[in-house]
Amino acid sequence: xxxxxxxxxxxxxxxxxxxxxxxxxxxxxxxxxxxxxxxxxxxxxxxxxxxxxxxxxxxxxxxxxxxxxxxxxxxxxxxxxxxxxxxxxxxxxxxxxxxxxxxxxxxxxxxxxxxxxxxxxxxxxxxxxxxxxxxxxxxxxxxxxxxxxxxxxxxxxxxxxxxxxxxxxxxxxxxxxxxxxxxxxxxxxxxxxxxxxxxxxxxxxxxxxxxxxxxxxxxxxxxxxxxxxxxxxxxxxxxxxxxxxxxxxxxxxxxxxxxxxxxxxxxxxxxxxxxxxxxxxxxxxxxxxxxxxxxxxxxxxxxxxxxxxxxxxxxxxxxxxxxxxxxxxxxxxxxxxxxxxxxxxxxxxxxxxxxxxxxxxxxxxxxxxxxxxxxxxxxxxxxxxxxxxxxxxxxxxxxxxxxxxxxxx
Numbered sequence: 226x227x228x229x230x231x232x233x234x235x236x237x238x239x240x241x242x243x244x245x246x247x248x249x250x251x252x253x254x255x256x257x258x259x260x261x262x263x264x265x266x267x268x269x270x271x272x273x274x275x276x277x278x279x280x281x282x283x284x285x286x287x288x289x290x291x292x293x294x295x296x297x298x299x300x301x302x303x304x305x306x307x308x309x310x311x312x313x314x315x316x317x318x319x320x321x322x323x324x325x326x327x328x329x330x331x332x333x334x335x336x337x338x339x340x341x342x343x344x345x346x347x348x349x350x351x352x353x354x355x356x357x358x359x360x361x362x363x364x365x366x367x368x369x370x371x372x373x374x375x376x377x378x379x380x381x382x383x384x385x386x387x388x389x390x391x392x393x394x395x396x397x398x399x400x401x402x403x404x405x406x407x408x409x410x411x412x413x414x415x416x417x418x419x420x421x422x423x424x425x426x427x428x429x430x431x432x433x434x435x436x437x438x439x440x441x442x443x444x445x446x447x448x449x450x451x452x453x454x455x456x457x458x459x460x461x462x463x464x465x466x467x468x469x470x471x472x473x474x475x476x477x478x479x480x481x482x483x484x485x486x487x488x489x490x491x492x493x494x495x496x497x498x499x500x501x502x503x504x505x506x507x508x509x510x511x512x513x514x515x516x517x518x519x520x521x522x523x524x525x526x527x528x529x530x531x532x533x534x535x536x537x538x539x540x541x542x543x544x545x546x547x548x549x550x551x552x553x554x555x556x557x558x559x560x561x562x563x564x565x566x567x568x569x570x571x572x573x574x575x576x577x578x579x580x581x582x583x584x585x586x587x588x589x590x591x592x593x594x595x596x597x598x599x600x601x602x603x604x605x606x607x608x609x610x611x612x613x614x615x616x617x618x619x620x621x622x623x624x625x626x627x628x629x630x631x632x633x634x
Contacts, residue, residue: 247304250602252600255596258295258592278490299593333389339391342390347392355399388441409547471515478499487523489523539566559599
């Protein structure tokens with residue numbers, strides 16, 4: 226659904242711009258991010274050309290269109306009033322957390338399976354849900370949205386669903402992103418607010434421990450058993466063992482083609498061949514369970530550097546806004562960028578960073594929305610659609626209006 230909506234919207238945006246119904250909305254932050262994204266796409270294309278596999282790789286290069294839609298999607302999405310977009314983001318994240326909790330409980334207790342939501346993949350489900358949880362927390366702490374209790378309840382429900390997904394790496398990403406959100410909003414957490422936050426964190430900790438203790442302890446025991454089996458007996462046929470094997474195979478493949486890689490179509494062949502030659506096992510995967518290692522194998526150093534540049538540029542845009550701006554909308558947009566960078570980089574250490582249709586679309590959604598809210602300017606609208614001056618502030622709570630427009634007295 227998310228892939229269909231984002232890519233369909235991107236194609237429609239192309240048509241709108243082509244027929245001059247919209248025009249490009251270009252600013253510094255958007256242009257810097259566009260250059261980084263397009264450089265990554267070009268690196269993958271070059272890898273296939275160098276390896277003379279462009280025709281064979283074409284079907285696997287098509288998903289890069291999701292990234293190419295970034296500037297046109299940004300240009301059409303930025304006709305929105307920023308406060309309207311923020312409210313959509315926060316409330317949809319709230320709904321996502323509650324729906325995810327219902328799906329996770331049903332899958333865990335009624336179906337007897339690891340929670341996967343509607344993604345069909347527990348890791349993808351947990352990673353996207355982590356973003357929704359953090360958006361709810363950011364919305365509650367920033368004061369942008371009035372329904373704080375509902376947002377915090379949604380965040381708690383989403384956290385429980387993440388526990389039921391049994392995705393350990395997202396269990397790590399969640400507190401890291403949470404600490405970042407608390408630090409960004411620390412000016413709102415003083416005096417009685419700090420005491421309330423402390424009590425809330427204790428309560429959340431108790432609930433999470435009560436609900437998820439068995440699941441968490443079980444997954445940690447599995448990790449410990451996998452480590453002991455790998456270290457003492459050299460068993461690679463475990464969750465941890467497969468990952469270690471994939472990393473060894475990937476590093477060997479990278480050393481064989483360090484600059485341009487093997488092309489996006491060579492991954493499955495290299496993995497199967499590596500398992501047979503290096504571990505005498507018959508196993509197959511679509512990626513190396515490390516985002517940058519996958520980029521190194523597919524597109525070499527050029528691909529890994531350009532992939533890293535996407536996150537570096539996005540983080541730099543966010544850091545500049547958080548350092549220089551007190552506007553709550555801009556800071557919320559920067560927080561969205563920080564959340565997605567932390568979540569993707571952390572989860573990508575042992576899983577997929579990019580290259581999955583859901584994750585690619587959600588990444589673009591967060592980068593488009595976050596960049597526009599943080600440092601973008603609204604695209605001009607037709608005269609009859611232009612809102613009165615000051616209408617963009619009407620959705621803000623009074624306290625946020627004071628922060629956005631501080632008194633000069």
